[in-house]
Amino acid sequence: MNCVMANQTIVGDSSPLIALAIIGQLELLPKLYQRVVVPTMVWEEVTVHGAGLPGALAVSQLTWLETQAPAPELLQPLAILVDRGEAQVIALALSMPGSTVLLDDAQARRVAERFGVIRIGTLGILRRAKKTGLIGAIKPYLMQLQDNGIYIRKNLIDAVLRDVGELA
Numbered sequence: 549m550n551c552v553m554a555n556q557t558i559v560g561d562s563s564p565l566i567a568l569a570i571i572g573q574l575e576l577l578p579k580l581y582q583r584v585v586v587p588t589m590v591w592e593e594v595t596v597h598g599a600g601l602p603g604a605l606a607v608s609q610l611t612w613l614e615t616q617a618p619a620p621e622l623l624q625p626l627a628i629l630v631d632r633g634e635a636q637v638i639a640l641a642l643s644m645p646g647s648t649v650l651l652d653d654a655q656a657r658r659v660a661e662r663f664g665v666i667r668i669g670t671l672g673i674l675r676r677a678k679k680t681g682l683i684g685a686i687k688p689y690l691m692q693l694q695d696n697g698i699y700i701r702k703n704l705i706d707a708v709l710r711d712v713g714e715l716a
Contacts, residue, residue, distance in 0.1 A: 557583040557647040558668070561637045562593045564650045567670040569603030570696050571689045576677045578612045581648070585614045587636035602696065619643055626663075630656045641665045671700065671708045678712045687714050 618639035
């Protein structure tokens with residue numbers, strides 16, 4: 549079995565999907581998780597509204613990506629705390645016990661934590677991929693993300709690079 553975490557589902561938000569598409573690493577998701585799900589709204593945000601933008605085409609062509617709409621009653625309390633896409637991601641994860649949310653936004657991650665949802669971000673995916681031998685180094689991908697205008701806090705970059713042995 550080549551799945552590192554055989555029974556887990558990950559529910560993704562648009563920013564990490566776009567970031568992984570920019571660095572050509574979307575395929576890490578099905579290697580690390582059994583199911584990769586996005587709310588319908590996130591799918592549309594990336595592939596329809598984002599047509600022509602980085603990541604749109606790559607995401608639209610994924611055959612393993614499932615789309616699903618969250619239950620409206622789970623969405624309501626979240627919609628006032630975070631943006632609609634992030635609220636849908638958290639709501640969908642709440643309806644799938646044991647699932648993980650893929651979120652980069654700090655506020656959305658705090659809300660997910662408050663609701664007891666496991667969370668990971670783009671850097672966490674890269675960290676896991678390196679630790680399981682799916683990629684050789686994280687640093688080149690981080691530089692590529694930054695070159696494409698994606699902001700990542702320096703202390704976060706340093707902590708991850710230190711953790712995987714790419715920073716003394």
